[in-house]
Amino acid sequence: MSGNPILPGWYADPEAAVFDDTYWIYPTTSRPYAEQVFFDAFSSPDLVNWTKHSAVLKIEAISWAKEALWAPSVVEKDGKYYFFFSANDIKNDDEVGGIGVAVADKPEGPFRDYLGKPLIGTFHNGAQPIDQFVFKDDDGTWYLIYGGWKHANIVRLKDDFSALQPLPDGTLYKEITPAPEYVEGSLMFKRDGRYYYMWSEGGWGEPDYAVAYAIADTPTGPFKRIGTILQQDPAIATSAGHHSVIHAPGSEDWYIVYHRRPLGETSRHHRATAIERMSFDAQGHILPVKITHEGVKAHPLK
Template sequence: MRRGRGTALALLFLALSCVPWTRAAAGNPAFPGWYADPDAHVFANRYWIFPTTSARYEDQTRFDAFSSTDLVHWTRHPDVLTADAVKWARRAMWAPSVVEKDGRYYFFFGANDIQSDKEHGGIGVAVADRPEGPYRDLLGRPLIDSFHNGAQPIDQAVFRDGEDWYMVYGGWKHANLVRLKDDFTGLRPFPDGTLYKEVTPAPEYVEGSLMFERDGRWYYMWSEGGWGGPDYSVAYAMADSPMGPFKRIDKVLRQDPEVATSAGHHSVIQVPGTDRWYIVYHRRPLGDTARDHRQVSIDRMQFDEQGRILPVKITHAGVDADPLPAANGARSDSAP
């Protein structure tokens, strides 16, 4: 009897796993569950969030995705990528960065949390024909599997500048910029012949790199502080090129003792055809100090007349519904 009830519950959970999670109004967290390091985009006329499944490293071997047409009502797409599809990944799969190119979707991720060049792991890439996957390993090995300029190969963000594709990444207080081959199977040298350019923007840099362009200027954002503590936060710099040089301007996302702690490791969404921007990040509920209890939230991100990012107010209310425009007016590329 007990076994039959368990089977019924399992089948019910499976049936509900792709059912949209709806609510009467927006709110934070954006959707239920312990998730972190969200990567957000507009693909196929939907908002997409690809987060880390926040769990013990040994259990952190699968990714879900979430999609929405209005930033309020989200559909969960379970197991879009799992360690079963990446034979060299055994633990600590985290921090996705997903891009679309030529009708295919490329899912960059970190795995195994390597601590030296003697360990096997690093940054990998998987591919699928749809944003919701299923994704399969593209290379059968990591794209970057060792330390360069002191940067741990984690927390990558892939972006495009014109016809060129780049990736900024790095932990352990160092960040590198690399150029990607057009098919994402390797790295292209810079004009001076080097493969890895250190772009660490400030001594406070820890991890969680993100690069995007707005009005001809490049913004470099990153996380500071300890990800397990309340002081986790996000700062930024600006430059005329993704090559920099970048100089830290200010901290723009941080804890609020009346709302949540550990606000960091984020991405951003620009609503296609507008100058409306949202910051998608993870945070910890007040009073909860469990390492892996992190939740994805969304708040507005705004700029002043000089293009500087204004401090973000983290909220319980979240954002208002922002339906995407008609399909023929929506972008479906890697630009936020």
């Protein structure tokens, strides 16, 4: 079994990916914002044994960033690896920051700034430009879903990730906020022809942080909240949220990777990364996830 937490140290907002025959996790380094100035990565052949790759992206490689690097989303395209990130925790359009992109030749980096400026550096539809997730649809279209401050947007990326391009309805920024409870941590995946949209609710420093979801027939919705599927267990850990999802290639096995706060920890920065199985019922609804100390069994990709 993997055991939980699966990564040593304080890490949050884990982005999980599969590149070739290896699982990857790219988390936020969970520290005060002034100390969030680099990203580590972790790789595994089987979800149980993890290898640390230190400082795969450093703030020195991003000319416009100064602090608060968080919430990676990493994808592979045409032999390159693109690392989307949030920086500077901007509060208005007069500040420099938002969502950026870095690129590397290998999943372990080193990553370098791709654009020399934020990809999204201003507020639209009330959404703070943070917590981005990159989603590729079956037709090859790339979308980015993001947003904090209780608003979520979807945008369409140009094929080279250099800028945005209009959605089919002509808009650049389409609001898809699924529920009043929405806070942050967007994620999207497709299963059996339907689009699952997941997000975090509550305050990330509070015990009741949780994950909820919705389903729609298109990536732009409309989405209507179905229910909560991940939350604290006062006997195990609190503040369970800001997750990602792994669908193991060639299988029906799904996993949820998330962060939580160990019992007895009071600092909001003391967050640890964990993993559990994720299951669906006959109607395709996500079943509530039980958080555990045991984690998951090994699932080698080779």
